[in-house]
Amino acid sequence: MRRSRFDVLLAAIHPRLLGLMAWGVFATQAGCASLPESEQDDLESTTAAVTSGNILFVGNSFTHGNEEPVYSYNKAAVTDTNGSGQGGIPGIFKKLTTQAGFTFNVSLETASGQTLRWHHTNRAPTIGQATWNTVVLQEQSTTPLPTSRGGSPTAFTDAARDLRTLVRAANPSANLYLYETWSSPTSVSAQGYPSGTAGLQAMQTDLRDAYFKAYRDLGFTGVARVGDGYMRAVDQNLADPNPADGISPGMFNLWSAQDSRHSSKYGSYLSAAVLFAKITQADPRGLATGTGSAAADLGISSADAANLHRIAYEITALPDPVVNVPTRLRVTGATFTGSVTGGTPANVTGNAQLVSLTTSEGTFTNLVGATANGITSTNTPSARGTVPANANVASTGLSIHDGTNNLNTGHFQFDTALTTKTRFFIVDSTPTSTTLGDDATVTLVNASSQPVGSYSLALLASDFTGSAAGNTSTALATVSYTSGVASLTGNPVGTVQSKLGGVSFSLADLGVTDVASISSATGLRISSATLDPNVVGLYTVP
Template identity: 75%
Template sequence: MRRSPIEVTLLGLMTWSLLSISVGCSALAATEEDGALDDSSIAIAGGTILFVGNSFTHGHEEPAYSYNKAAVTDTNGSGVGGIPGIFKKLTVQAGLSFNVSVETASGQTLGWHASNRAAIIGQPTWTTVILQEQSTTPLPTARGGAPTAFTDAARTLRALVLSKNPAANLFLYETWASPTGVGTQGYPSGTSGLQAMQTDLRDSYFKASRDLGFTGVARVGEGFLRAVDQGLADPNPADGISPGMFNLWSAQDNRHSSKYGSYLSAAVLFARVTQDDPRSLATGAGSAADELGISATDAGNLHRIAHEITTQAEPPVGGGPTRLPATRATFTGAVTAGTPAVLTGVAQLASLTTAEGTFTQLVGATAQGITGGNTPSAVGTAPANANVAASGLGIHDGANNVGTGHFQFGTAFTAKTRFFIVDSTTTSTTLGDSVTVTLVNASNQPVGGYSLALLASDFTPSAAGTTSTALATVSYTSGVGSITGTPPGTVQSKLGAVSFSLTDLGVSDVTSVSAATGLRLSSATLDPNIVGLYSVP
């Protein structure tokens, strides 16, 4: 087969010069330019390749588990083929020559492999090594992960490989979110939870790759999510597979990969390592797809997804999430200065400060269709309804316990857009409420599967019984009795906020969400005073 190199478009390196910034943002600190490599020219046509991982690499069930095992070397003698076996077959179909080896152990972390399999991984024969971490370890600690352990193990194994062969290429194998995983790790159910979990995995893998100097990341998990977003894979197999869709996850546990998921994994790895176009791979008799029982139509779609996800622009240089707690705010109107400021009547949010700077060019959203069990609260005249209470930049009122609400901006979003939510709670409780945020269009319909699960801990930190770090305090005089007190105005509330970006929502290609004009907020506890946006320089 004629080789057709994939054209990989990387976002340019971005240098923030925060010492001189246009009106609307005053810098807090300058940052250094990220030294990430542009690896778009690296195409590996052969050599000895070692896959290191667990059951997300060797496969969980047949036909993937033992597929093509005679053509790969299982260094542990377990007799597995798995995703490396499928990868090997794809390279043969492409006319490439790879010697493929597998070093896997079910349920183990990269740290375990570093401690117990260094003699195998540290052989000078490997020209390419692919490392797959245990499925939840790269997640934030609040989601049950151990990201520092992931980074430390990746660093150790990279150093080990390069000490034996300095010319070796090393890739990180980004794993996938799953219906079972979102439940066990505390994410929302459904597609929004898959998106939120995958965003955390993606951020962690790319940060490790850039910080440690890996050759790159094989974006397998994002391939899974793209198949869901495009209506090819069923996001909730537990209630049955929808007609015309397939299941990426094992029917046994909805966590490991099925034959479809294993095939997609191998196709993404093939595209990333070789830089060949997987859309040219055969699907007929004798092909890997045919031998696994995958139809030509499904295989063609999986090839296309592998191509799309591999050629997709990488997350912004600097990596990691941009969701940041607000540390300061200023207000206009009926405000009494202090630390924190006290809102005594009708007031407007004038500026918001995060680690990225202080921003004054704020745009407040117009609320639509807010549902919730509680009456809105306000200082002064009570808002007419929940939509009025959570519209614009009026900080003096807010919706209590918003079940669901749509917040429309009527403007195009860019990579520099920062959304924010100002939340309130009584002084006696800890500030912050968990909420799921989803991109919507002008008709309030979700745009793809772009969602983010914000935790209460993402907001301005403020412990129960104290206001010292709050953005402001306010005593509502109308609304819910537990919020206003008896008589009204005797219970004090405090304000906090969080900012986040399209990157946090899982968007790496802004044009793919050109129809997005607003946000949907879903929570049982969120008390939003303002939903707004601003732009960073």
């Protein structure tokens, strides 16, 4: 009926600080110092440096490389789980970590041209192994782009979320990084961006926003800003932004001469250097460039390698970009009228109305309820009563006793304008024996229940009101269902108790930066294998 969910916090006592204290001495001895704390204040401060263990790279040719000398580089020192003889960027990463004195067991699971969804569908047994301490995910190069640019950001987010769940189910303490890819002259043209450097910058901004939105929404460890490193090299006149007219003197080409889309040896080396800096939190400027180094193996001069190391250092030391100001908030209080028995929390025993919700922004009573249209589920609604009359309108208005058990997809329509002051809310139900909250994906829809643009949000169970299994003290209310599936009502009916929690979020959390761009939006699509939405609605903050 309902799946239990758990996450292990990666940092109980500021582990990154502890990691850097230990690493600072070790790395200096190895000839590669840690990134200075003063320049790392805005990086993921609760993430420990990773300097050893089993690391898996998941991606396509942007990871395994598209041509020699990168494709098979250092293949004997890494494990290609598909047996294709690839070394690629993981092979370079392995060599860089060896140069720094670290001990990683590096593996790659890659397939040319494929998406993260493909890997989840076809390579789950490999990816979902408890042996991985660290996993790096690289999405197909255009999938994270806005739909107007030929992308499918919802597909990217959903696949990243599913892979995160797969990895953490096998190893709850695993580090998960997103590998931000790059814009390219070929992709800029194909996806309808302006030509030249302006188009490269615009495409990279869209990629950056998509990766950082997924990082924040889904709870990844961090983002390796490889694509931003490419643009920094262009901005500093180190990389030629238009290789088609020849490489300018003193510059190098980050992209493959074959297609101006994949990485060249310079782009691949920069990719590995950024991954090295982000994951180990070591300063790549201390990496060797002479005989026997990865740079020398690839035919990259010491001067160019030093610049690439510096770019990797600078891009990793930057504060994380602000995509949107988050207003996703737990609901911490609620009041009800109707068939309610007072207490802490109150107990709903029949049809009741939700009167107010409280978040850190305040208490709000101007609530607008939503009607679920066309809910589909393998289970019948938890409690239907006489109104609403059927499963397709099971969650109606603000009737808190009408829940839908294990929602698959529901369309909730509102008859009100959406503004920057709009706050949506979901009130979720779960048996008191389990932890409150469920993962769900929310998408803006129009009056025909079709998606509006690419505006979606992946909610985690931890976003909802916190209430541990077997405890109701912090729940918004308890519920004694009098009709519905036996596992929720009990036998005799009403003997199994459930509890309520909620989450609030805004258009900004959905990725909306311009309200005019979503003028056709009239409601929400909510998808989840486990969410039990008692009521969905909105209110307006002052």
